[in-house]
Amino acid sequence: MPDLADPRRADAAASPAPARLAELEIGGMTCASCALRVEKALAKVPGVTRASVNLATERARVESDSSVEPETLTAAVRKAGYEATPSAPADAAPVQAARTTELAIGGMTCASCALRVEKALAKVPGVTRVSVNLATETASVDLNDATSGADALIAAVKKAGYDATSIAPPDTAVAADAAGHVTTATAATAPSAADRKRNESRRELAAVLVCAALTLPLVAPMVGEWFGMHAMLPPWLQFALASGVQFVFGARFYRAAYRAVRAGAGNMDLLVALGTSAAYGISLYELAMHPGDTMHLYFEASAVVITLVRFGKWLEARAKRQTTDAIRALNALRPERARIRADGGGEREVPLAQVRVGTVVIVRPGERVPVDGAVLEGRTHIDESLITGESLPVPKQPADAVTAGSINGEGAITVTTTAIGAETTLARIIRLVESAQAEKAPIQRLVDRVSEIFVPAILAIAALTLIGWLIAGAGGETAILNAVAVLVIACPCALGLATPAAIMAGTGVAARHGVLIKDAEALETAHRVAIVAFDKTGTLTLGQPSVTAFEPVGAMGRDDALALAAAVQRHSDHPLARAVVHAYEAAQPVAAGGVTAAATHASLTAETTAIVTDMSSMHDSGATALAHPHAPRATAARAVAGRGVEADVEGRTLALGSTRWLNELGIDLPPALAERAHELEAAGNTVSWLMQRGPQASQALALIAFGDTVKPTARAAIERLARMGIQSVLITGDNRGSAAGVAKALGIDEFHAEVLPDDKARVIRDLKIRRAGIVAMAGDGINDAPALAAADIGIAMATGTDVAMHAAGITLMRGDPALVADAIDISRKTWRKIQQNLFWAFVYNLIGIPLAAFGLLNPMLAGAAMAFSSVSVVTNALLLRTWSGASERSQR
Structure with a gap:
């Protein structure tokens, strides 16, 4: 198996590579607004050409020129109110002109945080691309100067109000040693990101449990009232319990809100901090004004909201970790x-x-x-x-x-x-999957624009709710509680996680089934494919010749003629010679069971196909050929230039070669056999002849036809694409007869034969115009690279050349055409999950906010609904992990 194309080199095939590529882990993002703010902060850094923040993975990727230092990126993120640390992808390859740095970001709580970290990193000089992923709490930053460190990136994130630490690549030492460079720190010198997240999860769960223990006494009297019990905790005990929850376990919301306000932005933490502070404040006011009275206070509202939000965040983080199972599974494969x-x-x-x-x-x-x-x-x-x-x-x-x-x-x-x-x-697989998960899908840009105005809009709606209820004559308590419900129920987290969570799950499960998707744009494009143009040789066929027809002449039996042909060819390493030898081997009795292959054309072809399928694993066909003790032996084998080969076999001079040689020897063929040879050649086969040379006259002993065998799964793959509503087109440089034969065998209606490599790209462009649909190109060779680049989405076989894989958006790890349909299928299912997540995220806010504004939801229910929204989006994306490709099911 050839090495996979490095994602960075692959990207360079399509566009000029940035001078620097950096990755950062962003901390403090809680919603899509955070991610957008981080992205803008990074984009404003002088020298930054592209910044991308991923809320789900909590990573930022930044492309910039060589003048941008990592410290500048982290400083920009910190200035935006978030934390950022440079990070490097697992097994980062030795960098030439550019490098990617990855940071673990702490403190992000919503998409707004991620956007703020992304913006801060984008401002760091030398950054060319930033991508912040909230789900993994990481940032990916592309730097254009390999000599720069990650301090500037970390500084930018911290200035934005978030924590950031550098993620050391697991095999840094290995890569450096292999390149002859100085060994740098490895993962062994610091806790891994996975260990860090596990420790954080344990601490968060402990905090949630203590928070719940303090909140439960506040809620119990309310539950008791449902059953006719009217017990009420002393007001000062309520105050003590609620204060512990508000200022100890709610402190994180105040800190994150302060960072957001300082950066001139808002996020989920600001909404929670304002809402719970209002409920806590009105209760404290009532307690101070009426210290001796027994009254209903609202301490439980603020405590329950904080408890539920933190519990929801713990569930969300747990679900987000599961979206990276594919990467963890791949990392686990590496022995130490x-x-x-x-x-x-x-x-x-x-x-x-x-x-x-x-x-x-x-x-x-x-x-x-x-x-x-x-x-x-x-x-x-x-x-x-x-x-x-x-x-x-x-x-x-x-x-x-x-x-x-x-x-x-x-x-x-x-x-x-x-x-x-x-x-x-x-x-390379791990880098490719990580790169795809760190990228933003084009649809995420729309979500970012919505998230940017989300928090200010919610603050305005809450203010209008407060004023409206006061004007309507409701008491101050009612007006404040309804405004609190609006603040608490509105959550940009679901919006920010909808797309990246689905992309992470989709690309991960695809990689597990042999489909490597280079970036989110390829994933989004593939779901709209209407036409798949296939190369023939090596894509739909094995790319190795096999015997497609063997017909003896006269009274000679098939087995005898095939044995003589194999004897002549046994010492040759020519592909056609190997095909003859393997056909002979396939027709012999099986050693274990003594079963002889049927001497019919159909069975011979089937056996030959089975043998040829395994030819790639054969090192020396001559070493295994003619292992049968009674097989005829050839002596004095010699090649005849431009004609074929001849040898002495059992006292006879035999020749095996072209029709041209047959004619030169003056051999006359029966009309039926000549017609048969013409039919085979018209179908794209290469026809050779086994001949016996005599002192006076020569004669033909057998007709041998060679063809490229269709892959066993090719027909089923074309039929499955048709059921999916996708048309298949064949494009090949082979002759028209060969193309027509393969197209007919596979049920492909449209084919283009004798097409030069540059003309393949022209055919692809014509298909795009003529069919007005998305066109994919599947190929494996150097001559397919122009067509792969010209197509809307290129699909390359990993069994092919690196050039083809560089030009493709999707790489198939096996040379199985059924994986083409699998790639499109997982793209469609991932896209449906994105649509579902965005639909429910928008509907949740469109329904929940008016209900809260009109007083139909109390703050506690609003807090529970907000926590559930983010968890439900990530959980829905995780359903993609159950996907199984048809190509894999067919192997079972």
């Missing part, structure tokens, strides 16, 4: 140690950081492969399911490639290391 062959011939176990390219690694049965490499000794089966989505173990023998993170089967093998650390396929 490797067993290497020592100089004296023995073996020793060393940390993975000490392994270098060229090191011989020993992998025992059941162990994970620690590096990318090639099998040196041994045979086994490798489980690559978590990397490629392939459910069945893949056979491996000497010279076959193995991938880090895959699980060795029954045999011990030795592997020559070809890639380590940041350059392994697994590391």
Whole structure:
């Protein structure tokens, strides 16, 4: 398996790479308004060309020129009222002209916080792109000067009012050593982000439990009234309990609100702080004015709201962590140690950081492969399911490639290391998924615009509610409580999480099933695909010749003629020669059961297909050919330039070659056989002849036709796309007969043959204009790169070239055309989740705010509703984790 395209190099294929790419983790974002403020703060930094903040992952990605220092980005975020720390993607590759820094952001509570952190980071000089993700509480910042540190980014986040720490890439030491550079700090020197979040979750749960214990006595008398019990806590006890909740467990809301106000913005924390302070304040006022009276106070309202909001935030954080399960599962595949062959011939176990390219690694049965490499000794089966989505173990023998993170089967093998650390396929997959999850979908820009005005609008509605109830003659308590309900129920968090939570879940589950989506824009575009244009060779076909027809001439039997043909070809490494040898092998009795393949055209083709499918794992066909003791042997085999090959077999001179050679030898064919050869050539097959040369005359012994075998899943893939309402088109550089044959076999109505690489891009553009729909291109070769770039969305096979993968928005980890439909299907399902989340987030606010304004919701119910809204959005996105591709189901 070739290395996956580095996302940064892949992006560069489409547009000039920024001089610097930085990532930051943003702290303090609580809603979409926060994310928008962070994004604007980063965008205002001189030299920043692009800033993107992701509320769900709490990350920011910033593209800037080389003059922008990381410290400037973090300072900009801090000035906006949030925290920011530079971070680097897992297994970050050695950087050339640009680098990406990742920060863990603390203190973000809603989308408004994320936007504020993003804006602060965007202002840091040298930042080219910022993306803040609220769900993972991280920021991704692209910097254009690899020599700069992360201090400026952290400073900008802290200036914005949030905490920020740098996330060290797990394999920094490995990558640095491999490049010959100085080793830097690794994850081993500091707690991982996952450990930090687990510790924060435990502390948050403990705080929620204590908060609930203080609040329960305040709520119990209200519940008792429903059953006719009229017990009331002493007013001063209510004051003591509520004060503990308000100023100890509610302090975080005051701090975040202060940072927002200082930055000239608002967020969820400001709404909660104002609402609970109003309820607490009116209760304190009544208590001070009537200290000796027994009256109903509203301390329970402020305490319950704070308790419910913190409980909701704990549930939300727990659900958000589950959206990153795919990344954690991939990270878990990396072994920390490797067993290497020592100089004296023995073996020793060393940390993975000490392994270098060229090191011989020993992998025992059941162990994970620690590096990318090639099998040196041994045979086994490798489980690559978590990397490629392939459910069945893949056979491996000497010279076959193995991938880090895959699980060795029954045999011990030795592997020559070809890639380590940041350059392994697994590391590239992780970077690609992280990059996709950190990006914003185009629809998120609309949400950001709404979030920007959300908090000011809610403050205005709350003020109007207060004034309206006072004008209507209601008491001050009623007016204040209704205004409090408006402040508490309005939550921009659901809006901010709707899109990124679904994207994280969708890209994660897609990666687990062998579909790697480069960015959110590719995911959003793929759901609207109406036409898929397929390359033929290597995409719909195996790209390897096989025997499609073998017809003996005269009285000679099929098996005898095939044995003679294989004898002539056994010493050749030509693809057509290997196809003949494998066809002969497939027709022989199976060693275990002694069952002989039927000597019919259909069975021969089927057997040949099965053999050819596994040809990629064969290192030396000649070594395995003609293992049967009674097979004829050839001597004095020799190539005849431009004609074919001839050899002496059992006293006869046999030749195997082209029709041109047949004609030169003056061999006359029966009319029926000549017509058959013409039909096969018209269908795109290559026709060769097995001939016997004699002193006076030569004769034909058999007709052999070669063709590119259609992949077993190709027909089902085309049919599934048709059921999805998607038309398939075939584009190939092969001759018209070959293209027509494959199109007919697969049920494709439209095909374009003999198309040059540049013309493939023209055909794609014509399809886009003629069909007025979104066109996807699926291919695997260098000649497909122009068409992949010209299409609305490019889909590349990971079994193909790096050039093709650079130009594509989606990479398929297996050369299975069924994954094309899977990629579109998961895109559609993810898009539906985004639509559902946005619908409910908007409807929730459109219904809840008027109800609260008209006095139909008390503050406690409003607080519960607000907490539920964010949790429900993330939980709905998590349903995507149950998705399973049809290609995987077909393998079971």
